[in-house]
Amino acid sequence: MSEGTRGLLLSGVGGQGVILASMIVADALLNAGFDVKQSEVHGMAQRGGSVFSHIRWGEDVDSPLVPKGSAEVLAAFEWAEAIRWVEYVREGGAVVADIRTIVPPGACNDKRAWTERYPGIDAELFNDRQLKTRLVDAAATATELGNVRAANSVILGSVAAFLDVEQDHWEAAIERLVPRGTVEINLAAFREGREVAMARVPRPPIAPEGFSGPHQIDINHVWCKGCDICSRVCPEYCLAVDVDGRLNIINPEACTGCRLCELLCPDFAIEIHAPQTPAAMADANPAGGTT
């Protein structure tokens, strides 16, 4: 039965090698004499999406999925993916997180504040759950050892430090599963990972000033001949020429003020006017009262 069954989670982004890494962990646990189940989802998720793998081991494992709040360790190959899966870690468990950040393009879509929707790296973020957090700069460590592609083995080495499985079982699994010709570098990276120092947290990104609202698009319809250049270049799809050849503003809220339409208009028929930034507004109205 499942008493004494333990769990571990690995997470990352499609293409990072999460599944190979989890196969190495499962193989090491099998070598150590445990019953092992490992569960993952691939297919559509591999296209740059969030990828995770559950591993459970013990005498006789039932569920391959780790119940929330029960994992010994979360091994995250990317920072945002550490946060996403942290609910699975038990109180007193450990999070090994690569400080690598992979910002999805969808995080770069706030075109008022111009701030990325990506969580800042914070070694103390999980302190309220009584978790041991270990931040690892795996790419830097692997590069020092000679090959950045062994970075995942650095993470696995850090994970091994939290589990009671003999080194030989880990190394046999690495030898069996990593691509030929990379065994030595991966073993070196794994050994280094056990001892690797806590990574320094990089400085937080800039916070731009932002704008209070959309830009104003002014069209001089007398000069406009409906040539369609502006509507075809607008990155925000603000403009469209209708069947009568008249240029219309179809999405005024989306204008970011890039002025491509103004600059490329052969007839000088478009002008863009910027809204005030919040700071400029505050300067104009220092008391902060209404007018």
Place this chain on the structure above:
Amino acid sequence: MTTDTAAGPEAGSRVLLSGNEAVAQGAVEAGVLVAVGYPGTPSTEILESIADRTDLDVRWSPNEKVALDVALGASLGGVRSIAVMKHVGVNVAADTLMTAAYTGVGAGLVLISADDPGMHSSQNEQDNRAYARMAGIPLLEPSDSGEAKEYTKLAFEISEQFDTPVLVRTTTRVSHNRGVVELGSRVDKPTIGFTRDPKKYVMIPGHARARRPVLLERLEQLATYVETSPLTVESGSDSTVGVVTSGISHHYVREVLPDAKLLKLGLSYPLPMKRIRAFAESVDRLFVVEELDPHVEDALRADGISVAGKEFFSRSGELDPDVVRRGFAAAGVVPQMPSITAAPATVSRPPLMCPGCPHTPPFLALKRLGAVVTGDIGCYTLASLEPLAAMDTCVAMGSSIGMAVGMAASGGAEGPVVATIGDSTFLHGGIPGLIEAVYNKANITVLILDNGTVAMTGGQEHPGSGITLQGTDTTPIDLVGLCESLGVKDVRVVDPYDLAATYGAIEGAMAYAGPSVVITNRPCVEAPTKIRDTPFEVISDACTACQACMTPGCPSIVWSDELFEGRRKVVIDPVTCTGCTLCAQLCPPLAIVPVTKEVAGV
């Protein structure tokens, strides 16, 4: 794929296999000679894991119906055969399946349906256990890798003993779960040959009427067989709660109720009703825990057995230990779960079109041109998401073309109607739709996104690739010739990396009165070979932060820390950039250029 393929370690060794690899291993041990299917998550790795076995005939068919036809033909020809597909693939094969239940088999015939509760990679989460009942064939439900192997072997025995196709149903959590399997040796099953028997194999009404009672009689025999089957397993000792389960649900229940009496149904159609009734009488409270539909629960109710189930365990989505625990807590069987502190906010990360994906530029053009786009199943379905947001429908394999015809006929679409379909999907189920467009004179454009592979499932071969699953060269289907032969007068081929040409081709085809076809001809950048050209970089001083390069949603391009007029400039990740040039073509100030060798450190 692991190195523990079916051809790997010796009999008797214990290895970790995925459920899919275990199914393949079971088929190999059972002496299968023909294994056939169509790629589809979560079933794809079954055939891939035995593709290198030269003693077997392992192949991709153009679609699941043809796959089942091939397997049935091989079975009648006297060799054990297996057909492999995802749950929605069985819909395509269902026409054959319903009547194969009448003809019965020659040598053993097993159909694998890999269901996807939770829709990790699917357009619906239909419960294919219903097909067993509808067709009147036995259903096996393995719960892990070890059972996936053993049940597949046993399925061949049942198929031959009862002269019926057998449905083995896995789910994502069985197919993509790796567990310990003890390998066995292969039994030799040479062909038993084809025996002519028109009354059994030619299903004209007169013959089929005679076969229907045979099918029903067979179900009676199977119902007797299952009562003593070792696949019905009772475990546990605490009789205050009894649970009937099958498949992966069994393990979740055991996790939550370590001591309760469980009745696990390995063969879950027809049901062992006597065993179930006796089990029901031996416990104080009876539950059924099953994923998706109340397949077992309804049968128990119909037989007058008092049972609880779907009121506690949702009919929607996957089960897992937490969901099962909440269900038993709601039923008062276990205490409520302690609440778990929610994870802090993080960024959402939906799947994306890859950097350099040749499907991206045509959708950029379709969005600009204001087309109403009927989409199809494949990677390009991701074009429905922001920022492209250039697809309006996606229903089933090949549906895009017929739906475009109907959309055009309705007159309700504002803008030209364009069907977008991948090469493999077109060969799978799109060709009759194009015939419909030609035959009934539809004013639509069909955009065939030809990347030479089945990309979404990881890059499998298909009839247009010119190579088989087992690596032999074959005649590739000529898409241009095919479309022209169907009577399409306006067929254009364009390089999707040439954005202006792609624009022009699509705009021209949309202006053509009648059915037109545009074929894009760049290979997938990920499979079968990774295509990496010189990556591009942004000259920051030239970037005006206009965001034009962000419109395709390329994962390699994100904001930099530098600003221009208060807006963020962009930066390209040189590691993931494939050098497709799309962003450079979009950049008005020409700020995006190939990385120079010194910078790249090549």
